[in-house]
Amino acid sequence: MRISSSFLSGVNEESRCKRAVTLSTGMRRQLMRDGFVVDMYEGGLSIRHLFLYTDLLLCAKRKGGSAGKQTYYRFSWYLPLAGLRLHRASEQERSADLQFRVSTMRGKMFQLRQELKRQGRGGKGTGPRTLDRSRRKLQQIELWLLTHSPVLPLELHSPNGKSHTLVLSSLYELEEWREAIEKLKGENLETIPPDLLALTSSCVKLRMTQNPHLQSLVPDQEDQALCGTLTVAVHSACGLQQPASMYVCLEVDGYKFYDNKAQTRPSLSTLTPQWDEEFSLQVDGAQCLRVLCVLQTESGASNREDKVQGRTSIQLEPSVMLMRWKRCTVSMNQIEVHLSLKYSPHPLEPPSTIPVQQQPVFNVPIGVLAQQEGVLVPHIVRSCTEDVERRGLEEVGIYRISGAASDIQTLKSAFNTSLHEAVSRLRWMDVNAVSGALKLYFRELPEPLIPRYLFQSLADAIDIPDMSSRMQSMFTILQSCPDVNRNTFLFVLHHLKRVAEKQEFNKMSLMNLATVFGPSLVRPPEVVLGQCGPQVNISQEVVVQVQVVYFYLQSNNLPAPLTTMHLDTEEEVDT
Missing domain, CATH: 2.60.40.150 (C2 domain)
Structure with missing residues (x-):
């Protein structure tokens, strides 16, 4: 009983005090960290108060607190730190129904906050009771959101076979918990015998209650937020x-x-x-x-x-x-x-219950896409080329051997839906599917990377006998391209040159790469029915397309691309 009393006094102490408790063996238990997390069990979600002691994790249920009842805690579960394994699982996807409910609750919270601001300015019918009622509603909604909106799981696996999954809304907070647990695991500490912990499960009340951190309980600081x-x-x-x-x-x-x-x-x-x-x-x-x-x-x-x-x-x-x-x-x-x-x-618009859809990426003019993203080289181009350079430079036939059509379409759909999801998928996809998605993107551009109206000028310039005059003419034409087109083209050229540096492994020379990319990057003007124009043989067109790209790839003084637009004037750097 004396051991039990000593242990329970350590559990029941207020977390802010963090007093040490001496056990029978001379070990001193200390509360190192506590906070509210979401506990996942049997598919359900509940807010729990998690306490990290020097040798164990203790999870408690928060009970009462409504209709004038006193708030108290009941024991939920514990895990000894000895041998505990932690695993950060992949981010969970909300079901369509849950996403709709979360969006709806956000909308209600927004409206309540607007009402509280109006009531705080002393409008009609805004007595203390009305304000208190609105605040309580806001707190209930916020508590629901704290329980159902987190999507970052942290799995806890104990050597005794017990496992629990916590779900947090912030990766920063998740890492704080993991770091604190891992640090204590590294110390040679005594673990409380299971029979002693079994006594805590019969404890009716753990008198260490706190409220979850709610924004609605924080004083409004509009000038600082x-x-x-x-x-x-x-x-x-x-x-x-x-x-x-x-x-x-x-x-x-x-x-x-x-x-x-x-x-x-x-x-x-x-x-x-x-x-x-x-x-x-x-x-x-x-x-x-x-x-x-x-x-x-x-x-x-x-x-x-x-x-x-x-x-x-x-x-x-x-x-x-x-x-x-x-x-x-x-x-x-x-x-x-x-x-x-x-x-x-600026004033905020009420949250929509309809999730914001990302604008499509494929089959969109490259200038429009770059403007939406605020860049000079679209993210799909940078993501795919960098993934190829990360793991495909020694892949035989990279860009020549196509990946599975289904994988390429999966990547296309992912880029059109969510850039974040697409980048996550890239790393697990076959690298030939990644290179295939990049080629598909350029093929499906409504206007090629090198505008069609420059095709004839490039065809004439590539035939100039004098090398110096040819180079000057080719780079003058390139400079006349729109900024996004020119910088993206240069970005791709530098990437292909790095691919060709590994041709002893991938068997892709500069000419091979020019043959693959020429027809996608450089296209002749479209023939309009009923209009007369110069008759160009298709084979001649292909020769021009390949030769133009090959010429630029061979250049030793190819300009470096800019990837983002220049920001406004900035202040001096602060650290």
Whole structure:
């Protein structure tokens, strides 16, 4: 009984005090971390209070708290830290029904917040009771969203065969829990005997109750929180100790519970990743931006997890980045990430119950797509070429041997639906399907990368006998292309040159690559019925298409492409 009393006093202490408890063997148990998480069991979801002690995880149910009843906790489950295995499973997909309900609840929460703002200004019929009733409704909705909106699972597997799955809304928070648990696992600590823990399951009340963190309980700070559009440009990173494929995750707080997220595509395996991607996030009450660097596992390692290499948070100051770019450098575990932030305040529209559909990528003019993405080289081109360079440079017949038609159509559908999903699929797809999807994208462009009206000029220029005059004419024609077309064309050419550098393995010379890509990138004017024009033999057209691309590929002074549009004037770099 004395041992039980000592243990339970440690469980029942207030978490803010974090007092140590001495057990019979002289070990001191201490509460290291606690917080609210979503516990998944038998397909259901419930908010639980999780307590991390020096030797075990204890999960408690929160009971009561309504209709004037006192709030208390009941024991739910425990897992010893000794031998505990943690696994971050892939992000869960919400069912269509759940997605609709989440969107509906967000809409209700938005309307309630607007009502509370009006009531706070002292409108008619806005007495204390009305305000309290509205706040309680808001808290109920927010609690429901906290329970049903998270999609990031953390699996816990104990050597005794017991397993539990927690679901969190923030990768940042998930990593905080995992890091804290892994750190304690590494220490040689005593585990409480199971019979002692069995006594806690019969404990009627665990008197250590707290409320989940709700935005609706935080005092309104409109002058310090962001409401409008937060634009984040992720430029590059440095400080990696060895070449790796890495991507950056962004999470914003506020009334979206870190559901407001963005993620760059994975970089090539390099010491200095370069992304130059821009994201526009609609924010409501945001005060903090969380940044995580994640190392991607190698292709084919489906049983391995991507590893969070570093994380940090940025306090958002509206006045500093109001309507102008604020460039900053954030450091985490020797890695530095270069970002630019800009904030544009404006009234928010009510959330729609219909999910926002991404604009299609295929069969869309490349200038339109690039403008939608805010880049000079579309993400599909960069993602596919970088994936080929990551794992396909030594693939025999890359770009010549086509992947399975079904896989290519799957990638096409993914790019038309969700860039994030498409990039995730790339790494597990056959690399020939990735190269096939890129070729299909260029074939289906309504207007080729080199505009049709320049075809005849290129055909004439390629026949100029003098090499110097030919080169000057060819590059003058290239310079006359629209910015997006020119930079994308240059980007592809540099990629193909890197592919040809490995021709001893992949058997793809510059001429072979020009033969594959020429008809897609350079096309003659379309013949319009009823109009007279120069009669061009189809075989001659193909020769011109191939020779034009081959000429540029052979050039030693090919200009470097720009991938993103130049940002507005920025302030000096802050670290």
